Amino acid sequence: MTDSKTPLLDELEKGPWPSFVKEIKQAAEKKPAAADLLNQLELSYKDRIGHWKHGGIVGVKGYGSGVIGRYSDRPDLFPNVQAFHTMRVNHPTGWFYKTDALRKLCDIWDKHGSGLTNLHGSTGDAILLGTTTEHLQPCFDDLSEAGFDLGGSGSALRTPSACVGPARCEWACIDSLDICYQATMTLQDQIHRPMFPYKFKIKVSACANDCVSAIARSDLAIMGTWKGRIQVDPAEVRAYADAGLDIRGEVCDLCPTKCMEWSEADRTLVIHDGDCNRCMHCLNVMPKALRPGKERGASILVGGKAPIVQGSLLSWVIVPFMKLEPPYTELFDLIARIQDWWDENGRSRERLGELINRLGMRHFLKAVGLPAVPQMVKHPRTNPYVFFWPEEIDKKEVK
Amino acid sequence: MSAEIKERVLAYFREKSKGDKKMFYIKDVVKGLPDVDRHAVQAAVKELLDEEVLKYWSSGSTTYLMLAENFPKDA
Numbered sequence: 208m209t210d211s212k213t214p215l216l217d218e219l220e221k222g223p224w225p226s227f228v229k230e231i232k233q234a235a236e237k238k239p240a241a242a243d244l245l246n247q248l249e250l251s252y253k254d255r256i257g258h259w260k261h262g263g264i265v266g267v268k269g270y271g272s273g274v275i276g277r278y279s280d281r282p283d284l285f286p287n288v289q290a291f292h293t294m295r296v297n298h299p300t301g302w303f304y305k306t307d308a309l310r311k312l313c314d315i316w317d318k319h320g321s322g323l324t325n326l327h328g329s330t331g332d333a334i335l336l337g338t339t340t341e342h343l344q345p346c347f348d349d350l351s352e353a354g355f356d357l358g359g360s361g362s363a364l365r366t367p368s369a370c371v372g373p374a375r376c377e378w379a380c381i382d383s384l385d386i387c388y389q390a391t392m393t394l395q396d397q398i399h400r401p402m403f404p405y406k407f408k409i410k411v412s413a414c415a416n417d418c419v420s421a422i423a424r425s426d427l428a429i430m431g432t433w434k435g436r437i438q439v440d441p442a443e444v445r446a447y448a449d450a451g452l453d454i455r456g457e458v459c460d461l462c463p464t465k466c467m468e469w470s471e472a473d474r475t476l477v478i479h480d481g482d483c484n485r486c487m488h489c490l491n492v493m494p495k496a497l498r499p500g501k502e503r504g505a506s507i508l509v510g511g512k513a514p515i516v517q518g519s520l521l522s523w524v525i526v527p528f529m530k531l532e533p534p535y536t537e538l539f540d541l542i543a544r545i546q547d548w549w550d551e552n553g554r555s556r557e558r559l560g561e562l563i564n565r566l567g568m569r570h571f572l573k574a575v576g577l578p579a580v581p582q583m584v585k586h587p588r589t590n591p592y593v594f595f596w597p598e599e600i601d602k603k604e605v606k
Numbered sequence: 607m608s609a610e611i612k613e614r615v616l617a618y619f620r621e622k623s624k625g626d627k628k629m630f631y632i633k634d635v636v637k638g639l640p641d642v643d644r645h646a647v648q649a650a651v652k653e654l655l656d657e658e659v660l661k662y663w664s665s666g667s668t669t670y671l672m673l674a675e676n677f678p679k680d681a
Protein backbone atom coordinates (compact mmCIF):
# COMPACT_ATOMS: atom_id res chain seq x y z
CA MET A 208 0.00 0.00 0.00
CA THR A 209 1.32 3.42 -0.92
CA ASP A 210 0.15 6.55 0.79
CA SER A 211 -1.62 7.67 -2.38
CA LYS A 212 -4.77 9.67 -1.78
CA THR A 213 -6.41 8.05 -4.79
CA PRO A 214 -5.90 4.27 -4.60
CA LEU A 215 -9.05 3.48 -6.61
CA LEU A 216 -8.18 5.87 -9.43
CA ASP A 217 -4.60 4.60 -9.47
CA GLU A 218 -5.99 1.30 -10.79
CA LEU A 219 -6.91 3.15 -13.96
CA GLU A 220 -3.27 3.97 -14.63
CA LYS A 221 -2.40 0.30 -15.02
CA GLY A 222 -2.21 -1.31 -18.43
CA PRO A 223 -0.73 -0.16 -21.72
CA TRP A 224 -3.50 2.26 -22.73
CA PRO A 225 -3.68 6.01 -22.15
CA SER A 226 -5.11 7.03 -18.81
CA PHE A 227 -7.00 10.18 -17.92
CA VAL A 228 -5.79 9.71 -14.34
CA LYS A 229 -2.18 9.92 -15.46
CA GLU A 230 -2.95 13.06 -17.47
CA ILE A 231 -4.80 14.80 -14.65
CA LYS A 232 -2.00 13.94 -12.21
CA GLN A 233 0.38 15.66 -14.57
CA ALA A 234 -1.84 18.75 -14.58
CA ALA A 235 -2.07 18.53 -10.78
CA GLU A 236 1.65 19.23 -10.51
CA LYS A 237 0.88 22.78 -11.63
CA LYS A 238 -2.77 23.24 -10.70
CA PRO A 239 -4.36 22.61 -7.30
CA ALA A 240 -7.78 22.42 -9.02
CA ALA A 241 -6.64 19.38 -10.98
CA ALA A 242 -5.47 17.72 -7.74
CA ASP A 243 -8.82 18.33 -6.04
CA LEU A 244 -10.59 17.11 -9.15
CA LEU A 245 -8.91 13.74 -8.68
CA ASN A 246 -9.54 13.72 -4.95
CA GLN A 247 -13.22 14.40 -5.44
CA LEU A 248 -13.47 11.74 -8.14
CA GLU A 249 -11.85 9.24 -5.78
CA LEU A 250 -14.58 10.03 -3.25
CA SER A 251 -17.21 9.49 -5.97
CA TYR A 252 -15.72 6.09 -6.74
CA LYS A 253 -15.91 5.25 -3.06
CA ASP A 254 -19.42 6.67 -2.48
CA ARG A 255 -20.68 5.64 -5.90
CA ILE A 256 -22.33 9.00 -6.45
CA GLY A 257 -21.33 12.14 -8.32
CA HIS A 258 -20.28 15.13 -6.26
CA TRP A 259 -20.98 17.86 -8.80
CA LYS A 260 -23.79 20.39 -8.52
CA HIS A 261 -25.38 21.97 -11.57
CA GLY A 262 -24.48 25.59 -11.56
CA GLY A 263 -26.88 27.91 -13.26
CA ILE A 264 -24.31 30.47 -14.21
CA VAL A 265 -24.18 31.15 -17.94
CA GLY A 266 -21.11 33.23 -17.94
CA VAL A 267 -20.17 36.31 -19.69
CA LYS A 268 -21.74 39.63 -20.53
CA GLY A 269 -24.35 39.51 -23.25
CA TYR A 270 -24.23 35.73 -23.54
CA GLY A 271 -26.71 33.13 -22.33
CA SER A 272 -24.65 30.13 -23.28
CA GLY A 273 -21.11 28.89 -23.68
CA VAL A 274 -20.40 28.43 -19.99
CA ILE A 275 -21.57 25.43 -18.03
CA GLY A 276 -21.55 26.10 -14.30
CA ARG A 277 -20.38 23.33 -12.03
CA TYR A 278 -19.77 23.34 -8.27
CA SER A 279 -18.49 20.75 -5.84
CA ASP A 280 -21.02 19.61 -3.28
CA ARG A 281 -18.08 19.07 -0.89
CA PRO A 282 -16.20 22.38 -1.05
CA ASP A 283 -15.20 21.69 2.58
CA LEU A 284 -13.05 18.78 1.39
CA PHE A 285 -12.11 20.06 -2.04
CA PRO A 286 -11.86 23.86 -1.89
CA ASN A 287 -9.98 24.10 -5.19
CA VAL A 288 -12.93 22.77 -7.14
CA GLN A 289 -15.56 24.73 -5.24
CA ALA A 290 -16.33 26.25 -8.65
CA PHE A 291 -15.20 24.27 -11.67
CA HIS A 292 -16.99 25.73 -14.67
CA THR A 293 -16.65 24.51 -18.23
CA MET A 294 -16.18 26.90 -21.13
CA ARG A 295 -17.28 25.79 -24.57
CA VAL A 296 -15.20 27.41 -27.27
CA ASN A 297 -16.55 27.40 -30.81
CA HIS A 298 -14.07 25.24 -32.70
CA PRO A 299 -12.74 26.33 -36.09
CA THR A 300 -14.87 24.74 -38.82
CA GLY A 301 -13.62 21.26 -39.67
CA TRP A 302 -11.29 21.41 -36.64
CA PHE A 303 -8.46 22.96 -38.60
CA TYR A 304 -6.12 24.85 -36.27
CA LYS A 305 -2.78 26.36 -36.85
CA THR A 306 -0.45 25.32 -34.07
CA ASP A 307 -0.04 28.90 -32.89
CA ALA A 308 -3.80 29.14 -32.41
CA LEU A 309 -3.76 25.95 -30.35
CA ARG A 310 -0.88 27.25 -28.26
CA LYS A 311 -2.71 30.51 -27.69
CA LEU A 312 -5.80 28.60 -26.57
CA CYS A 313 -3.73 26.52 -24.14
CA ASP A 314 -1.88 29.57 -22.79
CA ILE A 315 -5.17 31.30 -22.09
CA TRP A 316 -6.44 28.22 -20.30
CA ASP A 317 -3.25 27.85 -18.26
CA LYS A 318 -3.74 31.46 -17.20
CA HIS A 319 -7.44 31.27 -16.35
CA GLY A 320 -8.37 27.64 -15.78
CA SER A 321 -7.29 24.21 -14.66
CA GLY A 322 -5.23 23.61 -17.78
CA LEU A 323 -7.41 20.59 -18.54
CA THR A 324 -9.10 20.45 -21.93
CA ASN A 325 -11.31 18.11 -23.84
CA LEU A 326 -10.57 18.53 -27.52
CA HIS A 327 -13.20 18.08 -28.66
CA GLY A 328 -16.52 17.56 -26.96
CA SER A 329 -19.23 15.65 -28.78
CA THR A 330 -20.90 18.90 -29.82
CA GLY A 331 -17.64 19.78 -31.53
CA ASP A 332 -16.49 22.67 -29.36
CA ALA A 333 -13.10 22.89 -27.74
CA ILE A 334 -14.01 22.20 -24.12
CA LEU A 335 -12.03 24.00 -21.44
CA LEU A 336 -12.62 22.19 -18.17
CA GLY A 337 -12.64 23.93 -14.85
CA THR A 338 -12.42 27.56 -13.90
CA THR A 339 -13.81 29.86 -11.24
CA THR A 340 -16.58 32.41 -11.55
CA GLU A 341 -14.14 35.35 -11.30
CA HIS A 342 -12.10 34.07 -14.22
CA LEU A 343 -15.00 33.66 -16.68
CA GLN A 344 -15.13 37.20 -18.02
CA PRO A 345 -11.35 37.80 -18.20
CA CYS A 346 -10.91 34.41 -19.87
CA PHE A 347 -13.60 35.25 -22.40
CA ASP A 348 -11.94 38.61 -23.07
CA ASP A 349 -8.61 36.90 -23.74
CA LEU A 350 -10.30 34.33 -25.97
CA SER A 351 -11.98 37.11 -27.97
CA GLU A 352 -8.66 38.88 -28.28
CA ALA A 353 -7.20 35.68 -29.75
CA GLY A 354 -10.07 35.40 -32.23
CA PHE A 355 -12.14 32.75 -30.47
CA ASP A 356 -15.80 32.89 -29.48
CA LEU A 357 -17.92 30.77 -27.16
CA GLY A 358 -20.14 28.03 -28.57
CA GLY A 359 -23.70 27.06 -27.76
CA SER A 360 -25.09 25.41 -24.64
CA GLY A 361 -28.49 25.13 -22.98
CA SER A 362 -31.68 25.73 -24.96
CA ALA A 363 -29.81 27.30 -27.85
CA LEU A 364 -28.52 26.49 -31.28
CA ARG A 365 -25.45 24.42 -30.53
CA THR A 366 -22.21 25.10 -32.35
CA PRO A 367 -22.74 23.82 -35.89
CA SER A 368 -20.15 21.30 -37.04
CA ALA A 369 -18.98 19.83 -40.32
CA CYS A 370 -16.77 17.08 -41.70
CA VAL A 371 -13.40 18.10 -43.17
CA GLY A 372 -15.11 17.96 -46.54
CA PRO A 373 -13.45 19.47 -49.60
CA ALA A 374 -10.41 20.56 -47.59
CA ARG A 375 -9.12 17.01 -47.43
CA CYS A 376 -11.62 14.58 -48.83
CA GLU A 377 -12.13 13.50 -52.41
CA TRP A 378 -15.70 12.36 -51.72
CA ALA A 379 -17.04 15.76 -50.75
CA CYS A 380 -20.15 16.61 -52.77
CA ILE A 381 -20.68 19.97 -51.09
CA ASP A 382 -18.56 22.56 -49.32
CA SER A 383 -19.42 21.38 -45.82
CA LEU A 384 -16.94 23.84 -44.29
CA ASP A 385 -18.40 26.92 -45.92
CA ILE A 386 -21.99 25.87 -45.17
CA CYS A 387 -21.12 25.26 -41.51
CA TYR A 388 -19.25 28.55 -41.22
CA GLN A 389 -22.09 30.49 -42.86
CA ALA A 390 -24.60 28.80 -40.53
CA THR A 391 -22.48 29.75 -37.54
CA MET A 392 -22.20 33.37 -38.63
CA THR A 393 -25.81 33.76 -39.79
CA LEU A 394 -27.29 32.21 -36.65
CA GLN A 395 -25.03 33.88 -34.04
CA ASP A 396 -27.93 35.17 -31.97
CA GLN A 397 -29.46 31.69 -31.69
CA ILE A 398 -26.14 30.30 -30.45
CA HIS A 399 -25.47 32.93 -27.81
CA ARG A 400 -28.95 33.80 -26.59
CA PRO A 401 -31.00 30.68 -25.80
CA MET A 402 -34.68 31.20 -26.66
CA PHE A 403 -35.64 27.73 -27.97
CA PRO A 404 -37.67 25.02 -26.23
CA TYR A 405 -34.46 22.96 -26.04
CA LYS A 406 -31.19 22.36 -27.85
CA PHE A 407 -31.01 22.40 -31.66
CA LYS A 408 -28.11 20.92 -33.60
CA ILE A 409 -27.03 21.42 -37.20
CA LYS A 410 -24.34 19.22 -38.69
CA VAL A 411 -22.96 19.00 -42.20
CA SER A 412 -21.41 15.94 -43.82
CA ALA A 413 -20.24 16.37 -47.38
CA CYS A 414 -21.18 12.80 -48.32
CA ALA A 415 -23.21 9.88 -46.99
CA ASN A 416 -20.21 8.43 -45.15
CA ASP A 417 -21.31 11.03 -42.62
CA CYS A 418 -18.06 11.54 -40.73
CA VAL A 419 -19.70 13.97 -38.24
CA SER A 420 -22.54 11.51 -37.55
CA ALA A 421 -25.05 14.15 -38.56
CA ILE A 422 -27.77 11.54 -39.06
CA ALA A 423 -27.56 10.29 -35.48
CA ARG A 424 -26.74 13.51 -33.67
CA SER A 425 -28.38 16.48 -35.27
CA ASP A 426 -31.88 17.90 -35.42
CA LEU A 427 -31.03 19.10 -38.89
CA ALA A 428 -28.54 17.14 -40.99
CA ILE A 429 -27.13 18.34 -44.29
CA MET A 430 -25.72 15.45 -46.26
CA GLY A 431 -23.81 15.83 -49.51
CA THR A 432 -25.03 13.67 -52.38
CA TRP A 433 -25.39 13.63 -56.17
CA LYS A 434 -27.95 13.24 -58.91
CA GLY A 435 -27.55 11.09 -61.99
CA ARG A 436 -24.95 8.46 -62.73
CA ILE A 437 -21.99 7.41 -60.63
CA GLN A 438 -18.87 8.15 -62.67
CA VAL A 439 -17.23 4.86 -63.63
CA ASP A 440 -13.72 4.38 -64.97
CA PRO A 441 -13.90 0.87 -66.53
CA ALA A 442 -10.12 0.47 -66.77
CA GLU A 443 -9.74 1.17 -63.05
CA VAL A 444 -12.56 -1.28 -62.28
CA ARG A 445 -10.63 -3.98 -64.13
CA ALA A 446 -7.46 -2.96 -62.31
CA TYR A 447 -9.22 -3.62 -58.97
CA ALA A 448 -10.33 -7.03 -60.25
CA ASP A 449 -6.78 -7.82 -61.41
CA ALA A 450 -5.47 -6.84 -58.01
CA GLY A 451 -7.70 -9.50 -56.47
CA LEU A 452 -10.78 -7.56 -55.36
CA ASP A 453 -13.87 -9.79 -55.35
CA ILE A 454 -16.12 -7.26 -57.05
CA ARG A 455 -19.22 -9.44 -56.97
CA GLY A 456 -18.81 -10.41 -53.32
CA GLU A 457 -17.39 -7.20 -51.87
CA VAL A 458 -19.15 -4.60 -53.97
CA CYS A 459 -22.28 -5.87 -55.79
CA ASP A 460 -23.57 -8.25 -53.11
CA LEU A 461 -23.17 -5.60 -50.41
CA CYS A 462 -24.94 -2.90 -52.38
CA PRO A 463 -28.04 -2.29 -50.24
CA THR A 464 -30.34 -1.82 -53.23
CA LYS A 465 -28.74 -4.62 -55.30
CA CYS A 466 -28.43 -2.31 -58.25
CA MET A 467 -24.97 -3.39 -59.41
CA GLU A 468 -23.92 -6.25 -61.67
CA TRP A 469 -20.42 -7.54 -62.29
CA SER A 470 -19.89 -9.68 -65.33
CA GLU A 471 -16.85 -11.90 -64.89
CA ALA A 472 -16.93 -12.87 -68.59
CA ASP A 473 -16.50 -9.41 -70.09
CA ARG A 474 -15.18 -7.89 -66.86
CA THR A 475 -17.58 -4.99 -66.76
CA LEU A 476 -19.53 -3.36 -63.99
CA VAL A 477 -23.08 -2.18 -64.64
CA ILE A 478 -24.83 0.18 -62.22
CA HIS A 479 -28.58 0.74 -62.44
CA ASP A 480 -28.34 4.25 -61.09
CA GLY A 481 -32.11 4.66 -60.90
CA ASP A 482 -32.16 2.23 -57.97
CA CYS A 483 -28.98 3.47 -56.29
CA ASN A 484 -29.64 5.19 -52.97
CA ARG A 485 -26.16 6.81 -52.96
CA CYS A 486 -25.01 4.99 -49.85
CA MET A 487 -21.29 5.40 -50.77
CA HIS A 488 -20.45 1.71 -50.24
CA CYS A 489 -19.16 0.93 -53.73
CA LEU A 490 -17.26 4.24 -53.93
CA ASN A 491 -15.56 3.48 -50.64
CA VAL A 492 -14.38 0.08 -51.88
CA MET A 493 -13.19 1.29 -55.29
CA PRO A 494 -12.28 4.96 -54.92
CA LYS A 495 -10.10 4.99 -58.02
CA ALA A 496 -12.79 3.47 -60.22
CA LEU A 497 -15.95 5.14 -58.98
CA ARG A 498 -16.68 8.80 -58.29
CA PRO A 499 -19.85 10.58 -57.20
CA GLY A 500 -22.09 11.79 -60.04
CA LYS A 501 -21.42 15.21 -61.55
CA GLU A 502 -24.53 17.04 -60.33
CA ARG A 503 -23.82 17.65 -56.65
CA GLY A 504 -25.99 18.93 -53.83
CA ALA A 505 -27.36 17.77 -50.51
CA SER A 506 -30.14 15.82 -48.88
CA ILE A 507 -31.68 17.57 -45.89
CA LEU A 508 -32.71 15.39 -42.96
CA VAL A 509 -34.38 16.17 -39.65
CA GLY A 510 -35.08 14.57 -36.32
CA GLY A 511 -31.89 12.93 -35.06
CA LYS A 512 -31.10 12.93 -31.35
CA ALA A 513 -29.43 10.98 -28.53
CA PRO A 514 -31.50 9.15 -25.87
CA ILE A 515 -31.94 11.98 -23.32
CA VAL A 516 -35.56 12.70 -22.20
CA GLN A 517 -37.04 10.36 -24.82
CA GLY A 518 -35.39 7.58 -26.85
CA SER A 519 -32.78 8.17 -29.53
CA LEU A 520 -33.85 8.88 -33.09
CA LEU A 521 -32.08 8.71 -36.43
CA SER A 522 -32.93 11.57 -38.73
CA TRP A 523 -34.90 11.09 -41.92
CA VAL A 524 -35.03 12.78 -45.30
CA ILE A 525 -37.27 15.79 -45.84
CA VAL A 526 -35.59 17.22 -48.94
CA PRO A 527 -34.05 14.55 -51.20
CA PHE A 528 -31.94 16.99 -53.19
CA MET A 529 -31.15 20.64 -52.69
CA LYS A 530 -28.56 22.44 -54.76
CA LEU A 531 -26.40 24.21 -52.23
CA GLU A 532 -24.64 27.30 -53.44
CA PRO A 533 -23.68 30.45 -51.55
CA PRO A 534 -25.39 32.30 -49.96
CA TYR A 535 -27.55 29.18 -49.29
CA THR A 536 -30.75 31.22 -49.13
CA GLU A 537 -33.02 28.23 -49.75
CA LEU A 538 -31.37 26.30 -46.92
CA PHE A 539 -31.45 29.10 -44.37
CA ASP A 540 -35.07 29.95 -45.25
CA LEU A 541 -36.02 26.32 -44.67
CA ILE A 542 -34.12 26.20 -41.37
CA ALA A 543 -35.95 29.35 -40.24
CA ARG A 544 -39.36 27.86 -41.08
CA ILE A 545 -38.52 24.60 -39.29
CA GLN A 546 -37.24 26.33 -36.18
CA ASP A 547 -40.22 28.65 -36.06
CA TRP A 548 -42.66 25.73 -36.22
CA TRP A 549 -40.73 23.88 -33.51
CA ASP A 550 -40.49 26.98 -31.34
CA GLU A 551 -44.23 27.57 -31.71
CA ASN A 552 -45.37 23.99 -31.09
CA GLY A 553 -42.63 22.24 -29.16
CA ARG A 554 -42.98 21.58 -25.46
CA SER A 555 -40.15 22.57 -23.17
CA ARG A 556 -37.34 20.05 -23.63
CA GLU A 557 -38.94 18.49 -26.69
CA ARG A 558 -36.61 17.99 -29.64
CA LEU A 559 -37.69 18.54 -33.23
CA GLY A 560 -37.86 14.81 -34.05
CA GLU A 561 -40.04 14.12 -31.03
CA LEU A 562 -42.36 16.97 -31.94
CA ILE A 563 -42.76 15.67 -35.49
CA ASN A 564 -43.52 12.20 -34.14
CA ARG A 565 -46.08 13.64 -31.75
CA LEU A 566 -47.92 15.89 -34.21
CA GLY A 567 -47.27 13.98 -37.41
CA MET A 568 -45.32 14.56 -40.61
CA ARG A 569 -48.30 16.04 -42.42
CA HIS A 570 -48.52 18.92 -39.94
CA PHE A 571 -44.80 19.46 -40.16
CA LEU A 572 -44.75 19.39 -43.95
CA LYS A 573 -47.70 21.73 -44.27
CA ALA A 574 -46.18 24.21 -41.84
CA VAL A 575 -42.76 24.35 -43.50
CA GLY A 576 -44.16 24.15 -47.01
CA LEU A 577 -42.58 20.94 -48.24
CA PRO A 578 -44.31 18.33 -50.43
CA ALA A 579 -44.67 14.72 -49.30
CA VAL A 580 -42.30 12.60 -51.38
CA PRO A 581 -41.52 8.85 -51.49
CA GLN A 582 -38.09 9.40 -49.87
CA MET A 583 -39.91 10.26 -46.63
CA VAL A 584 -41.26 6.73 -46.24
CA LYS A 585 -39.32 5.65 -43.19
CA HIS A 586 -39.56 1.90 -43.66
CA PRO A 587 -40.30 1.32 -47.33
CA ARG A 588 -42.63 -1.61 -48.03
CA THR A 589 -43.71 -2.09 -44.43
CA ASN A 590 -46.28 0.66 -44.08
CA PRO A 591 -48.03 1.66 -47.29
CA TYR A 592 -50.47 4.04 -45.63
CA VAL A 593 -50.28 7.75 -46.22
CA PHE A 594 -52.80 9.93 -44.46
CA PHE A 595 -53.90 12.59 -46.90
CA TRP A 596 -55.60 15.86 -46.13
CA PRO A 597 -59.29 15.41 -46.96
CA GLU A 598 -59.28 18.32 -49.40
CA GLU A 599 -56.45 16.73 -51.39
CA ILE A 600 -58.43 13.61 -52.19
CA ASP A 601 -60.28 13.50 -55.49
CA LYS A 602 -63.73 12.21 -54.71
CA LYS A 603 -64.70 9.43 -57.08
CA GLU A 604 -68.11 7.92 -57.56
CA VAL A 605 -68.20 4.25 -56.60
CA LYS A 606 -70.14 2.35 -59.23
CA MET B 607 -45.94 48.92 -27.08
CA SER B 608 -42.69 47.08 -26.32
CA ALA B 609 -42.42 48.87 -22.98
CA GLU B 610 -45.86 47.62 -22.08
CA ILE B 611 -44.97 44.03 -23.00
CA LYS B 612 -41.80 44.26 -20.93
CA GLU B 613 -43.87 45.49 -18.02
CA ARG B 614 -46.23 42.54 -18.37
CA VAL B 615 -43.36 40.03 -18.68
CA LEU B 616 -41.91 41.45 -15.50
CA ALA B 617 -45.29 41.28 -13.78
CA TYR B 618 -45.50 37.63 -14.83
CA PHE B 619 -42.14 36.87 -13.20
CA ARG B 620 -43.01 38.78 -10.04
CA GLU B 621 -46.36 37.01 -9.69
CA LYS B 622 -45.04 33.51 -10.46
CA SER B 623 -41.95 33.89 -8.29
CA LYS B 624 -44.01 34.33 -5.13
CA GLY B 625 -43.93 30.58 -4.50
CA ASP B 626 -40.91 28.30 -4.19
CA LYS B 627 -40.46 28.06 -7.92
CA LYS B 628 -38.21 30.83 -9.23
CA MET B 629 -37.06 29.48 -12.59
CA PHE B 630 -39.19 29.38 -15.72
CA TYR B 631 -38.97 28.14 -19.26
CA ILE B 632 -39.35 30.74 -22.01
CA LYS B 633 -42.38 28.67 -23.09
CA ASP B 634 -44.02 29.29 -19.72
CA VAL B 635 -43.60 33.03 -20.17
CA VAL B 636 -45.03 32.91 -23.70
CA LYS B 637 -48.03 30.96 -22.37
CA GLY B 638 -48.41 33.49 -19.59
CA LEU B 639 -49.07 36.25 -22.14
CA PRO B 640 -51.43 34.39 -24.50
CA ASP B 641 -52.60 37.53 -26.34
CA VAL B 642 -49.07 38.65 -27.24
CA ASP B 643 -47.12 37.32 -30.23
CA ARG B 644 -44.46 34.83 -29.19
CA HIS B 645 -41.69 36.74 -30.98
CA ALA B 646 -42.60 39.96 -29.16
CA VAL B 647 -42.44 38.17 -25.80
CA GLN B 648 -39.03 36.76 -26.68
CA ALA B 649 -37.80 40.19 -27.75
CA ALA B 650 -39.02 41.71 -24.48
CA VAL B 651 -37.30 38.95 -22.50
CA LYS B 652 -34.06 39.58 -24.39
CA GLU B 653 -34.24 43.28 -23.51
CA LEU B 654 -34.85 42.47 -19.86
CA LEU B 655 -31.86 40.13 -19.98
CA ASP B 656 -29.72 42.92 -21.44
CA GLU B 657 -30.86 45.20 -18.64
CA GLU B 658 -29.99 42.42 -16.18
CA VAL B 659 -33.47 42.55 -14.68
CA LEU B 660 -33.83 38.92 -15.75
CA LYS B 661 -31.06 36.36 -15.77
CA TYR B 662 -30.52 33.09 -17.55
CA TRP B 663 -30.07 29.99 -15.41
CA SER B 664 -28.66 27.02 -17.30
CA SER B 665 -28.05 23.42 -16.29
CA GLY B 666 -25.82 23.14 -19.33
CA SER B 667 -28.47 21.34 -21.36
CA THR B 668 -31.57 23.37 -20.50
CA THR B 669 -31.93 27.10 -20.05
CA TYR B 670 -34.34 28.78 -17.66
CA LEU B 671 -35.16 32.40 -16.90
CA MET B 672 -35.45 34.09 -13.53
CA LEU B 673 -35.53 37.47 -11.84
CA ALA B 674 -31.98 38.66 -11.23
CA GLU B 675 -32.76 39.23 -7.56
CA ASN B 676 -33.56 35.52 -7.17
CA PHE B 677 -30.37 34.32 -8.84
CA PRO B 678 -28.49 32.09 -6.38
CA LYS B 679 -25.68 33.96 -4.61
CA ASP B 680 -23.16 31.12 -4.84
CA ALA B 681 -23.66 30.69 -8.58
Ligand code: HEM
Pocket residue numbers: none
Ligand atom coordinates in the same frame (compact mmCIF):
# COMPACT_ATOMS: atom_id res chain seq x y z
C1 HEM C 1 -51.26 -23.70 -44.94
C2 HEM C 1 -51.66 -22.60 -45.57
C3 HEM C 1 -50.82 -21.44 -45.96
C4 HEM C 1 -49.49 -21.26 -45.92
C5 HEM C 1 -48.40 -22.20 -45.49
C6 HEM C 1 -49.24 -19.90 -46.38
C7 HEM C 1 -47.98 -19.35 -46.48
C8 HEM C 1 -47.74 -18.05 -46.89
C9 HEM C 1 -46.47 -17.46 -46.98
C10 HEM C 1 -45.15 -18.11 -46.60
C11 HEM C 1 -46.64 -16.19 -47.41
C12 HEM C 1 -45.54 -15.14 -47.65
C13 HEM C 1 -45.42 -14.25 -46.47
C14 HEM C 1 -44.37 -13.21 -46.70
O1 HEM C 1 -43.52 -13.33 -47.55
O2 HEM C 1 -44.42 -12.19 -45.98
C15 HEM C 1 -48.04 -16.00 -47.63
C16 HEM C 1 -48.56 -14.81 -48.07
C17 HEM C 1 -49.91 -14.66 -48.32
N1 HEM C 1 -50.90 -15.58 -48.11
FE1 HEM C 1 -50.67 -17.45 -47.40
N2 HEM C 1 -50.42 -19.33 -46.69
C18 HEM C 1 -51.41 -20.22 -46.45
C19 HEM C 1 -52.74 -20.06 -46.63
C20 HEM C 1 -53.33 -18.89 -47.13
C21 HEM C 1 -54.75 -18.73 -47.37
C22 HEM C 1 -55.81 -19.75 -47.06
C23 HEM C 1 -54.91 -17.46 -47.89
C24 HEM C 1 -56.16 -16.71 -48.35
C25 HEM C 1 -57.39 -17.09 -48.10
C26 HEM C 1 -53.58 -16.86 -47.96
C27 HEM C 1 -53.34 -15.57 -48.42
C28 HEM C 1 -52.10 -15.02 -48.48
C29 HEM C 1 -51.87 -13.66 -48.93
C30 HEM C 1 -52.90 -12.65 -49.44
C31 HEM C 1 -50.49 -13.43 -48.83
C32 HEM C 1 -49.75 -12.16 -49.19
C33 HEM C 1 -49.63 -11.31 -47.95
C34 HEM C 1 -48.77 -10.12 -48.15
O3 HEM C 1 -47.83 -10.14 -48.97
O4 HEM C 1 -49.02 -9.11 -47.47
N3 HEM C 1 -52.65 -17.78 -47.51
N4 HEM C 1 -48.70 -17.15 -47.30
Ligand code: HEM
Pocket residue numbers: 589590591
Ligand atom coordinates in the same frame (compact mmCIF):
# COMPACT_ATOMS: atom_id res chain seq x y z
C1 HEM D 1 -61.22 -5.12 -40.10
C2 HEM D 1 -60.70 -5.94 -40.95
C3 HEM D 1 -59.32 -5.87 -41.51
C4 HEM D 1 -58.25 -5.17 -41.07
C5 HEM D 1 -58.14 -4.24 -39.88
C6 HEM D 1 -57.16 -5.46 -41.97
C7 HEM D 1 -55.90 -4.91 -41.85
C8 HEM D 1 -54.88 -5.19 -42.69
C9 HEM D 1 -53.55 -4.73 -42.57
C10 HEM D 1 -53.05 -3.81 -41.45
C11 HEM D 1 -52.82 -5.19 -43.59
C12 HEM D 1 -51.34 -4.99 -43.79
C13 HEM D 1 -51.03 -3.98 -44.79
C14 HEM D 1 -49.54 -3.87 -44.90
O1 HEM D 1 -48.94 -3.19 -44.07
O2 HEM D 1 -48.96 -4.46 -45.82
C15 HEM D 1 -53.68 -5.98 -44.39
C16 HEM D 1 -53.30 -6.58 -45.54
C17 HEM D 1 -54.13 -7.43 -46.25
N1 HEM D 1 -55.41 -7.74 -45.94
FE1 HEM D 1 -56.51 -7.03 -44.45
N2 HEM D 1 -57.59 -6.31 -42.92
C18 HEM D 1 -58.91 -6.58 -42.66
C19 HEM D 1 -59.74 -7.41 -43.38
C20 HEM D 1 -59.34 -8.15 -44.47
C21 HEM D 1 -60.19 -9.08 -45.20
C22 HEM D 1 -61.64 -9.36 -44.83
C23 HEM D 1 -59.43 -9.58 -46.23
C24 HEM D 1 -59.76 -10.57 -47.29
C25 HEM D 1 -60.94 -11.15 -47.48
C26 HEM D 1 -58.13 -8.97 -46.12
C27 HEM D 1 -57.10 -9.23 -46.98
C28 HEM D 1 -55.88 -8.65 -46.90
C29 HEM D 1 -54.84 -8.89 -47.87
C30 HEM D 1 -54.90 -9.78 -49.10
C31 HEM D 1 -53.74 -8.12 -47.46
C32 HEM D 1 -52.40 -8.00 -48.14
C33 HEM D 1 -52.47 -6.87 -49.10
C34 HEM D 1 -51.17 -6.68 -49.83
O3 HEM D 1 -50.20 -7.44 -49.61
O4 HEM D 1 -51.10 -5.75 -50.64
N3 HEM D 1 -58.10 -8.12 -45.07
N4 HEM D 1 -54.93 -5.97 -43.83
Ligand code: SF4
Pocket residue numbers: 370371372373376377378379380412413414415416417418419
Ligand atom coordinates in the same frame (compact mmCIF):
# COMPACT_ATOMS: atom_id res chain seq x y z
S1 SF4 E 1 -18.48 12.74 -44.71
FE1 SF4 E 1 -17.80 12.15 -46.76
S2 SF4 E 1 -16.93 14.04 -47.61
FE2 SF4 E 1 -17.02 14.34 -45.38
S3 SF4 E 1 -14.99 13.68 -44.66
FE3 SF4 E 1 -16.39 11.90 -44.50
S4 SF4 E 1 -16.06 10.76 -46.41
FE4 SF4 E 1 -15.25 12.83 -46.73
Ligand code: SF4
Pocket residue numbers: 461462463464465466467478482483484485486487488489490
Ligand atom coordinates in the same frame (compact mmCIF):
# COMPACT_ATOMS: atom_id res chain seq x y z
S1 SF4 F 1 -23.74 3.93 -53.81
FE1 SF4 F 1 -24.59 2.26 -52.60
S2 SF4 F 1 -26.64 1.95 -53.47
FE2 SF4 F 1 -25.47 3.13 -54.96
S3 SF4 F 1 -24.60 1.59 -56.35
FE3 SF4 F 1 -23.05 2.02 -54.76
S4 SF4 F 1 -23.40 0.43 -53.22
FE4 SF4 F 1 -25.25 0.51 -54.49
